[in-house]
Amino acid sequence: MPSGRALGLAALATSIALANAQTYTLADNFTGANFFNGFKYNASAIDSNNFGNVHFLSQSAATQANLTFIDSNGHAIITVDNTTSGAGDPSFGRNSVYLLSNSPLNIGSLLVFDANHIPFGCSVWPGFFTQGAIWPQQGEIDIIENVNLATINQYSLHVADTCNQPASAAQQQSGKTTSTNCTVVPSLDINNGCIVQETQQNSFGSGFATAGGGVYAMQWNDQGVSVWFFSRPNVPSDISSDAANPNPSNWGLPSAFYPASGCDPTTVFGPQFITLYIDICGAFAGAQSVFEQTCASAAPNCSALVQDPANYADAYWDINFLRVFTTGNNSAGPTTGAPSSTGSSGASPTSGGSASGSGSGSGNAATSTISSVKDMMMVPVAAGLFALLAFMI
Numbered sequence: 001m002p003s004g005r006a007l008g009l010a011a012l013a014t015s016i017a018l019a020n021a022q023t024y025t026l027a028d029n030f031t032g033a034n035f036f037n038g039f040k041y042n043a044s045a046i047d048s049n050n051f052g053n054v055h056f057l058s059q060s061a062a063t064q065a066n067l068t069f070i071d072s073n074g075h076a077i078i079t080v081d082n083t084t085s086g087a088g089d090p091s092f093g094r095n096s097v098y099l100l101s102n103s104p105l106n107i108g109s110l111l112v113f114d115a116n117h118i119p120f121g122c123s124v125w126p127g128f129f130t131q132g133a134i135w136p137q138q139g140e141i142d143i144i145e146n147v148n149l150a151t152i153n154q155y156s157l158h159v160a161d162t163c164n165q166p167a168s169a170a171q172q173q174s175g176k177t178t179s180t181n182c183t184v185v186p187s188l189d190i191n192n193g194c195i196v197q198e199t200q201q202n203s204f205g206s207g208f209a210t211a212g213g214g215v216y217a218m219q220w221n222d223q224g225v226s227v228w229f230f231s232r233p234n235v236p237s238d239i240s241s242d243a244a245n246p247n248p249s250n251w252g253l254p255s256a257f258y259p260a261s262g263c264d265p266t267t268v269f270g271p272q273f274i275t276l277y278i279d280i281c282g283a284f285a286g287a288q289s290v291f292e293q294t295c296a297s298a299a300p301n302c303s304a305l306v307q308d309p310a311n312y313a314d315a316y317w318d319i320n321f322l323r324v325f326t327t328g329n330n331s332a333g334p335t336t337g338a339p340s341s342t343g344s345s346g347a348s349p350t351s352g353g354s355a356s357g358s359g360s361g362s363g364n365a366a367t368s369t370i371s372s373v374k375d376m377m378m379v380p381v382a383a384g385l386f387a388l389l390a391f392m393i
């Protein structure tokens with residue numbers, strides 16, 4: 001017979017479940033032939049942010065070179081050039097792409113990414129994350145990122161405001177926290193991010209592909225940011241194939257949880273643009289000590305691998321779909337110190353990037369966008385270095 005106390009707990013549990021119950025509707029459905037219509041390609045001759053050995057191609061050039069295409073199964077493939085030899089050219093850079101979504105996510109969104117293959121291999125550095133147009137004032141949420149022959153994925157936040165992952169999160173996530181302070185201070189080069197390591201096997205590298213891939217899902221609402229990983233055999237039916245009514249409250253603990261008590265999700269993030277790309281070497285994969293963790297037997301250093309296309313047979317994304325669901329709570333848009341004009345729908349992190357050579361200090365949106373996007377990509381750098389530090393301790 002339930003005691004009064006037990007009834008009270010039951011009522012509490014019910015109210016928590018109700019608070020978590022949200023009805024999501026489909027906002028974006030990038031799949032098959034329409035996948036690449038959801039993105040713009042940020043062409044850049046050099047990787048000025050992370051110093052990788054890559055050139056980021058325009059959409060037309062990348063399509064021509066078959067770096068992005070829809071395969072015969074209807075999957076979206078994103079790859080680096082794996083045919084060109086750079087033998088004899090010490091400054092050789094391999095062609096790649098840097099994709100940014102045309103529309104941003106807002107608070108109340110649930111992003112579902114279903115893939116069969118994540119790029120991997122010695123010198124390879126894939127990134128799947130979201131970022132505001134103004135960095136770090138509008139924040140960043142790293143969903144898939146690691147390098148070389150790492151076998152597990154890492155999650156992270158990078159924001160300008162006070163933001164920590166509280167110790168209580170350890171009981172609300174299945175992953176392992178290796179760093180709790182999400183605050184970035186660019187002027188002081190402080191950019192560790194608050195990192196959670198996935199503990200499930202097959203979340204990255206060859207294991208991910210061998211298991212048939214899987215699904216990453218990121219939920220951003222007024223309770224915080226949660227990220228789930230499901231290896232293929234464990235994907236919940238409400239996000240499988242064409243399912244249209246996801247219910248995260250049925251999914252169990254997320255791999256990573258950043259609760260509102262440590263980091264206010266209504267203020268630290270601006271509209272988030274989905275970013276998908278592949279880097280080679282650079283400040284994370286190419287850092288000698290990071291490289292040696294998993295690739296010491298492959299080459300004396302990362303850059304020694306870049307010229308040989310045979311090293312890039314596994315450097316590709318194979319994607320079934322990317323869907324964005326929303327509760328429709330977009331009006332609760334975060335306000336930050338950043339100029340609000342650039343955060344409006346339709347603006348993107350590179351909308352100013354093509355306006356070449358505008359003078360600095362003009363204070364217009366294009367100028368601030370260029371500099372912010374440039375700063376932004378220092379993030380994975382620091383995340384990687386911090387991961388290394390955590391590894392060494």
Ligand SMILES: *[C@@H]1O[C@H](CO)[C@@H](O)[C@H](O)[C@H]1NC(C)=O
Binds near residue numbers: 064065
């Ligand atoms: C791209 O793929 C098409 C069709 O498979 C092929 O004909 C073409 O040669 C490829 N282009 C390059 C640059 O590899």
Ligand SMILES: *[C@@H]1O[C@H](CO)[C@@H](O)[C@H](O)[C@H]1NC(C)=O
Binds near residue numbers: 190
């Ligand atoms: C987090 O890092 C920022 C920037 O270094 C610092 O100002 C802040 O005090 C740190 N927070 C905690 C809780 O240590």
Ligand SMILES: *[C@@H]1O[C@H](CO)[C@@H](O)[C@H](O)[C@H]1NC(C)=O
Binds near residue numbers: 107221332
């Ligand atoms: C949506 O907005 C309502 C009203 O402001 C709020 O109570 C609710 O918590 C919000 N839900 C999410 C998921 O942000």
Ligand SMILES: *[C@@H]1O[C@H](CO)[C@@H](O)[C@H](O)[C@H]1NC(C)=O
Binds near residue numbers: 032242244
């Ligand atoms: C997304 O689009 C694909 C292709 O048109 C369709 O098969 C699928 O049912 C759509 N997904 C949802 C959740 O509507």
Ligand SMILES: *[C@@H]1O[C@H](CO)[C@@H](O)[C@H](O)[C@H]1NC(C)=O
Binds near residue numbers: 300302303304
């Ligand atoms: C990397 O290794 C190659 C091959 O041993 C060597 O030629 C090159 O100088 C090294 N590069 C760096 C930056 O150490």
Ligand SMILES: *[C@@H]1O[C@H](CO)[C@@H](O)[C@H](O)[C@H]1NC(C)=O
Binds near residue numbers: 314
């Ligand atoms: C290059 O990448 C494409 C796309 O992933 C793949 O189909 C092809 O087999 C790869 N070629 C080599 C030589 O690795």
Ligand SMILES: *[C@@H]1O[C@H](CO)[C@@H](O)[C@H](O)[C@H]1NC(C)=O
Binds near residue numbers: 044045353373376377
């Ligand atoms: C986008 O390209 C511009 C120049 O073309 C570059 O300055 C900027 O850093 C790139 N952004 C990212 C995020 O790579």
